[in-house]
Amino acid sequence: MKTFTATPTDIQHDWYVVDAEGMVLGRLASQIAKIIRGKHKPTFTPHMDTGDNVIVINASKVAVTGKKAEQKQYFRHTGYMGHERFTPFAEVIAKHPERVIEKAVYGMLPKNALGRQKLRLKLRVYPGAEHPHKAQQPKTLNLKQSETK
DSSP: OOOOOOOTTTOOOOEEEEEOTTOBHHHHHHHHHHHHHTTTSTTOOTTSOOOOEEEEEOGGGOBOOTTHHHHOEEEEEOSSTTOEEEEEHHHHHHHOHHHHHHHHHHTTSOSSHHHHHHHHHHEEEOSSSOOSOGGGOOEEOOOHHHHTO
16 A cells, blocks of 8 residues: 555546625634645645645625624734734724635644745635636635534
8 A cells, every 4th residue: 555645647626606694704714724724625635735726706795703893802023022012803804804704714724834835826815706817717605514514
């Protein structure tokens, strides 16, 4: 028995569209991270980019459970001592709704060069229902069915 390792000729990248309207943020992000990473394919190889491209639409209509809408905060640091900045979820979803999904997916990808590359090249998030990737002929991915299982 030999372990399969994907080569660049074995890799096929597809395009998927995900509608985030009414979906729970964490569950959506974990499914997107799995697709971007390529773990849904039998040819998954950890050190190769075997994942697919994901287009997320309606990012401004993503849902959070419990009291996260009021209590969740995003952290950043200015670089100066004691200069921590916290931004509430409601402010981020109002100004830049795509960042909410990008940060959630980033947290579920490996923290290395390949993880950063996959996030930069394979994830496209749009706050509304329109996207400029019609030429790629993306397939619609219905994650709402898998969420109820």
